[in-house]
Amino acid sequence: MKLTSWRRPRASTAGVTGPARLDRSTRLLVKRLRPGDIALIDHVDIDRSAAIALVEAQVAAVVNIAPSISGRYPNLGPEVLVDAGIPLLDDVGAEVFSAVNDGDLIRVDGNTVYVGDEAAAVGVRQDKASVATSMASSRVGMASQLEAFTANAVEHLRRDQRLLLDGEGLPTTKTSFDGRQVVVVLRTFDYKSDLRGLKTFIRENHPVLVGVDGGADALLEAGYRPDVVVTSGDDISEAALRSRIEVIGHTTNDGRSAGLERLERLAVTHERLVASGTAEDAAILLAHANNAALIVMVGSHATLVELLDKGRSGMASSFLTRSTVGSRLVDAKAVAKLYHHRISGWLVFMLVLLGVAAVLAAVATTPVGQEWWSQVKSWYDVAVTWIRGRTT
Numbered sequence: 001m002k003l004t005s006w007r008r009p010r011a012s013t014a015g016v017t018g019p020a021r022l023d024r025s026t027r028l029l030v031k032r033l034r035p036g037d038i039a040l041i042d043h044v045d046i047d048r049s050a051a052i053a054l055v056e057a058q059v060a061a062v063v064n065i066a067p068s069i070s071g072r073y074p075n076l077g078p079e080v081l082v083d084a085g086i087p088l089l090d091d092v093g094a095e096v097f098s099a100v101n102d103g104d105l106i107r108v109d110g111n112t113v114y115v116g117d118e119a120a121a122v123g124v125r126q127d128k129a130s131v132a133t134s135m136a137s138s139r140v141g142m143a144s145q146l147e148a149f150t151a152n153a154v155e156h157l158r159r160d161q162r163l164l165l166d167g168e169g170l171p172t173t174k175t176s177f178d179g180r181q182v183v184v185v186l187r188t189f190d191y192k193s194d195l196r197g198l199k200t201f202i203r204e205n206h207p208v209l210v211g212v213d214g215g216a217d218a219l220l221e222a223g224y225r226p227d228v229v230v231t232s233g234d235d236i237s238e239a240a241l242r243s244r245i246e247v248i249g250h251t252t253n254d255g256r257s258a259g260l261e262r263l264e265r266l267a268v269t270h271e272r273l274v275a276s277g278t279a280e281d282a283a284i285l286l287a288h289a290n291n292a293a294l295i296v297m298v299g300s301h302a303t304l305v306e307l308l309d310k311g312r313s314g315m316a317s318s319f320l321t322r323s324t325v326g327s328r329l330v331d332a333k334a335v336a337k338l339y340h341h342r343i344s345g346w347l348v349f350m351l352v353l354l355g356v357a358a359v360l361a362a363v364a365t366t367p368v369g370q371e372w373w374s375q376v377k378s379w380y381d382v383a384v385t386w387i388r389g390r391t392t
Helices: 026-032 048-056 077-083 128-166 191-197 199-205 215-221 258-265 279-289 304-308 312-328 332-340 345-364 367-391
Strands: 016-022 038-041 061-064 088-090 105-109 112-115 118-122 124-126 181-186 208-212 228-231 246-251 270-274 294-298 329-331
Touching: 016 026, 026 038, 026 048, 048 077, 077 088, 077 124, 077 128, 124 128, 128 312, 181 191, 181 199, 181 215, 181 279, 191 199, 191 215, 191 294, 191 332, 199 332, 208 215, 208 279, 228 279, 246 258, 246 279, 258 270, 279 294, 279 312, 294 312, 294 332, 312 329, 329 332
Parallel strands: 016 038, 038 061, 061 088, 181 208, 181 294, 208 228, 228 246, 246 270, 294 329
Antiparallel strands: 016 105, 088 124, 105 112, 112 118
16 A cells, blocks of 8 residues: 655754654554654554554654564554654653653654653664564564464354354344445555445445444545444544444443443444454444345455454454355455456447447448438438328
């Protein structure tokens, strides 16, 4: 995915200067970031989804108290940040959260964070070369991650086997999925280009549009109105929740969800869906259990590395969900390619019309064609005379 680079104006001092915004949860921090802020996060193995959110927030720099690439697997987030031209300072240590307050004007210069003229923290400055080296080294760790995935998948299947096999516990929806095509939208991997590629498909097939968390906002921004939203309650705007669409609130098996408390606080009418997997997987299972003919995924992961980028729990949930749904689940990029090379019905009609006109013109130049034309003209004159006689 190519993200537009954003570069803040040069400061009068060396490095990058901006107000500090602190939160140990990157997902919560991006909601209050403003262009030019410096994000201080605690995020081991920054995933691609989080990195895209930071780029779209137009941060001036990212300071991570943890390793952005731990070596467990080749996570995709750091590459997104450095490709967008955003300085990434890595592994600065937890002390920076004590040395810097939210809103402080700080400066990132090289591998050091300054508050005023005082050095507050020192870390590892990442660039394209260092990220590429770390990514290559971390591929060795994929084997251990896959072993951990096996154990996690067994545990996930034990908890949700009735849901996966029989659809037990899925709520009844007002929106009909039966026999219809469904587009499930996530605001993550390449979702903007995926939606652009599906423009013709959506116009011609009128599928059920399902937004997963921020995917509902992505649909609204693209000019579509979601039919159903599946959300954990946090990563979605209040405007989307209040847009009079059907809302399914996803919560885990323990029943605790700060996001669903938000839905109740906003008095948003919703059905509850309990599943230990992700909201994305809950949306897929909801469409599958309601007999959707085809489920097209927008912004979803398509490769092993992207699957690993979700973390162990999300990886097992996604694998089992996709195994349950089978061939009815397709990626938006595949559908877009099919429609890109497809000839539209109007174009076929115009080509046939031009072909018929060319044949008629060729026949009209022959003696037989001229005789036919005279006969047609004679029939036309007789018809006109008869009509005039009936109307006078």
